[in-house]
Amino acid sequence: MQKTRELFSTPIWIIDDVYNDPEKVSKAVILLVESKNITPPQWECNTLSTFSFDNHLEAIPFFEKLLDDIKVHVDQYTRNYWNIDSQILSCWANVAKSNHFQEQHHHLGLTPTIVSAVYYSQAPENEKINFHSPFTAISVFGKWMEKIDVKANRLIIFPSYLEHSFRPIQRPVDKISIAINYKLKQ
Secondary structure, three states, X not given: OOOOOOOOOOOOEEEEOOOOOHHHHHHHHHHHHHHOOOOOOOOOEOOEEEOOHHHHOOOOHHHHHHHHHHHHXXXXXXXXXXXXXXXXXXXXXXXXXXXXOEEXXXXXXXXXXXXXXXXXXXXXXXXXXXXXXXXXXXXXXXOOEEEEEOOOOEEXXXXXXXXXXXXXXXXXXXXXEEEEEEEEOO
């Protein structure tokens, strides 16, 4: 008798219409990034960022509501796949202008990150996020990257080990996002 099991699958959730006012989020992110553009120097990118802006929640109360709305989806994701609860570890805002890029990277490292999410409050048409196969050492698969459409008011949730990137393209409008890492709930 033969048994079949799927191992090492990489679940990605794509959720649309996450927040009731993505335009308001975009305006606030632009103000944050313009006032505190502190992209970490080790990043290989030219995206404008405000890293760990979670300490600014008091100044912009609706961010807390947005993060709560996102957390509902993240909790469903982590319970569905691993039967665990999570809590926010870090979050930051990004503004990608025309020809900005982000190198291939993952969100593991020195932090206990298990799940990552990115919420797009604004994005131009034909924008993509590239997810890179964790199985690049095995040439039989032949496909090393999947491109997922990015659009306004879209949330993408994925395991933190999954490498991702975006390419420099001509953008008629800025791509505005909030990235969030989650750890196992204590």
